[in-house]
Amino acid sequence: QVHLVQSGAEVKKPGASVRISCKASGYTFSNYYMNWVRQAPGQGLEWVGLINPRDGRTLYAQKYEGRVTMTTDTSTTTVYMELGSLTSEDTGVFYCAKEGTRGFFYFDHWGQGTPVTVSS
Amino acid sequence: DIVMTQSPDSLAVSLGERATINCKSSQNVFFQSNNKTYLSWYQQKPGQPPKLLIYWASTRDSGVPDRFSGSGSGTDFTLTISGLQPEDVAVYYCQQYYISPPTFGQGTKLEI
Numbered sequence: 001q002v003h004l005v006q007s008g009a010e011v012k013k014p015g016a017s018v019r020i021s022c023k024a025s026g027y028t029f030s031n032y033y034m035n036w037v038r039q040a041p042g043q044g045l046e047w048v049g050l051i052n053p054r055d056g057r058t059l060y061a062q063k064y065e066g067r068v069t070m071t072t073d074t075s076t077t078t079v080y081m082e083l084g085s086l087t088s089e090d091t092g093v094f095y096c097a098k099e100g101t102r103g104f105f106y107f108d109h110w111g112q113g114t115p116v117t118v119s120s
Numbered sequence: 121d122i123v124m125t126q127s128p129d130s131l132a133v134s135l136g137e138r139a140t141i142n143c144k145s146s147q148n149v150f151f152q153s154n155n156k157t158y159l160s161w162y163q164q165k166p167g168q169p170p171k172l173l174i175y176w177a178s179t180r181d182s183g184v185p186d187r188f189s190g191s192g193s194g195t196d197f198t199l200t201i202s203g204l205q206p207e208d209v210a211v212y213y214c215q216q217y218y219i220s221p222p223t224f225g226q227g228t229k230l231e232i
Contacts, residue, residue, distance in 0.1 A: 037170075044213065044224055044225070044226050044227050045162075045170065045213055045215075045224040045227075046224070047221050047222045047224075059220065061221045062221075095170075097169075097170075100160075100172065100175055100181075101175075104158070104217055105217035105220065105222040106158075106160040106172065106175045106215065106217050106222075107160075107162075107170075107172060108172045108175075108181060109172075110169035110170055111169065112169060113169050
């Protein structure tokens, strides 16, 4: 079965960068886009962007353009999200989420989430 | 961006009764060319990631109990939970994937 396993919690200072990993298993990794979704404390869900593991092409939400970089390592079936210039407003839980059908942005499997705390 | 608005923000329903959650999109999410509605529903329990319940507005994901059903078209959608069970206590989100960026409703908290 599909598993998405994310790296552990992070605590960062304002202005720093954070890199989160998401290791996928149980399906053909290159066939499905991987997305990242953020959830601020006690708040709703916000799409951050996606990466096509097949060719590394990305699409980012406008809010995160210029600060976020998503990469993929097909040899380890792992995707990474790096977010820079962190502020306290970035505090929250980041989830990787696999698309349900190729090319359609609904998400049928989610990682367990990586809490990121930005605090001085 | 398409704005998704859910109602109510919270509701309390008795065990065994029906819960109805509404979702309205700021624009049509039906694509005529493939006759599909680009709307999904998720359930999120405390401390857990969201879980896909419904996609294409009314298709239940694998393993989702048939007491969960999705309906609606155009801009107005409904998630219905029939015969509420204790394990259904959660926050429910609708999401459109018709246009990038995919956007979610603010969530509806369901309590017993």
